[in-house]
Amino acid sequence: MNSTEVAIIKSNSPSEAITDGIEKLGGISGFVEKGDQVFVKINLRTPGGFPVNTNFDTIKTIINLCKEAEAKKIFVGSYPFNRLKTDLIAKTLGIQSYIEKLGAEFVFLDDQNKYPLKSVEINGKTIEFPKVILESDRLILLNQVSVDPLFKCTISLLNTYSLVSNQFQKIQKNVRSGKDYLHLDQYKQDLITNILDIFSVKKPSLVINDLFYFLEGAGPFIYKDSNLKRTNLIVVGNDAVAVDLITLRLFEIDLLNSDIIVEARNRRLGITDIPNIKLIGENLEDIRLSVDFCVSKLEDINIKNTHVKAGRICSGCFKEAYHLLNLMKTHMTKDLKYIIKQSFLIGEKPPKPESLENIILFGDCAIESTENREFRNIIITNSKDYFETAKKKLKKDSKAQDKPQIKEKVNKKIVELPGCPPSRFDCLNSLISYYGKSQVPNLFFFNNLIKTYYNQETDKKTK
Numbered sequence: 257m258n259s260t261e262v263a264i265i266k267s268n269s270p271s272e273a274i275t276d277g278i279e280k281l282g283g284i285s286g287f288v289e290k291g292d293q294v295f296v297k298i299n300l301r302t303p304g305g306f307p308v309n310t311n312f313d314t315i316k317t318i319i320n321l322c323k324e325a326e327a328k329k330i331f332v333g334s335y336p337f338n339r340l341k342t343d344l345i346a347k348t349l350g351i352q353s354y355i356e357k358l359g360a361e362f363v364f365l366d367d368q369n370k371y372p373l374k375s376v377e378i379n380g381k382t383i384e385f386p387k388v389i390l391e392s393d394r395l396i397l398l399n400q401v402s403v404d405p406l407f408k409c410t411i412s413l414l415n416t417y418s419l420v421s422n423q424f425q426k427i428q429k430n431v432r433s434g435k436d437y438l439h440l441d442q443y444k445q446d447l448i449t450n451i452l453d454i455f456s457v458k459k460p461s462l463v464i465n466d467l468f469y470f471l472e473g474a475g476p477f478i479y480k481d482s483n484l485k486r487t488n489l490i491v492v493g494n495d496a497v498a499v500d501l502i503t504l505r506l507f508e509i510d511l512l513n514s515d516i517i518v519e520a521r522n523r524r525l526g527i528t529d530i531p532n533i534k535l536i537g538e539n540l541e542d543i544r545l546s547v548d549f550c551v552s553k554l555e556d557i558n559i560k561n562t563h564v565k566a567g568r569i570c571s572g573c574f575k576e577a578y579h580l581l582n583l584m585k586t587h588m589t590k591d592l593k594y595i596i597k598q599s600f601l602i603g604e605k606p607p608k609p610e611s612l613e614n615i616i617l618f619g620d621c622a623i624e625s626t627e628n629r630e631f632r633n634i635i636i637t638n639s640k641d642y643f644e645t646a647k648k649k650l651k652k653d654s655k656a657q658d659k660p661q662i663k664e665k666v667n668k669k670i671v672e673l674p675g676c677p678p679s680r681f682d683c684l685n686s687l688i689s690y691y692g693k694s695q696v697p698n699l700f701f702f703n704n705l706i707k708t709y710y711n712q713e714t715d716k717k718t719k
């Protein structure tokens with residue numbers, strides 16, 4: 257394709273905006289044909305509801321439009337975030353019955369008996385793809401846009417990543433000879449390659465970037481520093497790269513400031529020349545969305561009694577630490593009042609901690625590069641018998657001038673959070689073990705809540 261159409265629609269409700277956008281692009285029959293099997297890929301990250309996940313109203317609108325086009329079968333689904341089970345999210349959100357009542361099927365992608373996988377070879381890698389997606393005639397990306405710490409916004413290309421399970425999303429550290437892993441941010445480059453590999457397996461026929469409600473500040477999960485904004489906008493088209501490019505332009509982010517779009521252009525995965533994109537609806541030049549994006553420096557996450565000190569890091573640690581620090585800020589409000597002081601050291605050769613107490617070392621780089629640093633040991637001066645010393649001084653006993661004995665001991669007020677990068681949820685367990693549950697009751701409660709998610713004990717009430 258040398259050209260494509262993208263609609264920018266402003267409306268009073270997300271449903272109206274989607275219907276209007278598809279109408280302006282020629283109607284749903286241009287995207288879904290009679291008798292098609294359709295897979296609607298949504299955001300289904302955690303049991304956190306909207307806007308962490310896709311807005312239920314927009315899901316309903318898309319299902320109704322597919323039915324109007326006389327689709328034979330409509331599947332809706334996504335892999336959830338990091339080892340979470342679809343079943344848990346479905347139960348918490350009530351999404352299965354909601355979708356079934358609309359005449360579509362909610363897909364539990366992690367149930368491989370019902371939805372088997374098929375191996376796909378991409379760039380020398382074997383990735384297991386759900387057959388139900390591969391065999392669908394149409395793939396629709398219904399994507400909720402919010403801020404993202406690595407890519408500025410959760411654009412539709414990122415949404416395609418959860419077409420496969422977390423196992424195939426993991427980035428292993430692969431240091432190329434003669435290349436500086438951290439300086440080149442090889443983690444992010446490998447992540448982008450992986451995302452685009454998965455995107456290239458099954459190109460969508462319809463892409464909707466729903467930014468009608470937009471989570472700004474901290475995100476894309478709901479944190480203390482998050483704020484929901486209303487833009488009244490959606491962007492629709494059939495070329496995901498073009499739709500993402502235009503979406504980013506609404507926030508005044510151009511092609512060269514989005515490394516994933518640049519790489520998509522290099523791989524010719526979509527149209528990135530604006531003159532070749534026919535814009536419909538609102539005038540792109542008239543819209544300037546001003547929002548607060550995620551911080552670009554971890555030190556800017558302001559947490560009570562916490563000093564963040566970063567050395568050289570890559571995007572792997574940045575992303576996990578960004579979420580961990582925001583989790584701590586959101587769920588340790590009261591705990592942090594009593595911790596008095598903690599230092600969070602991250603990356604290769606981080607600056608020295610604020611004090612010798614409560615030093616958190618995040619990630620393998622921070623742990624390994626500080627092995628011989630001063631703060632690893634503490635100096636103890638042996639306590640003298642002051643009464644004796646005073647007596648000797650009065651007698652002008654020369655021994656009273658003895659130098660105090662100095663001993664060096666291993667500093668045990670350090671908690672190491674290993675991993676490359678560490679998993680934010682494993683870190684919570686380590687922090688609780690270090691501080692003790694009585695010192696961090698908020699965090700202990702939150703961690704127990706998360707454990708119920710992973711253990712599927714949805715019916716068991718957390719005390």
Ligand code: SF4
Pocket residue numbers: 429437443568569570571572573603604619620621622675676677
């Ligand atoms: S430990 Fe962190 S900063 Fe170091 S290479 Fe791994 S992910 Fe990057």
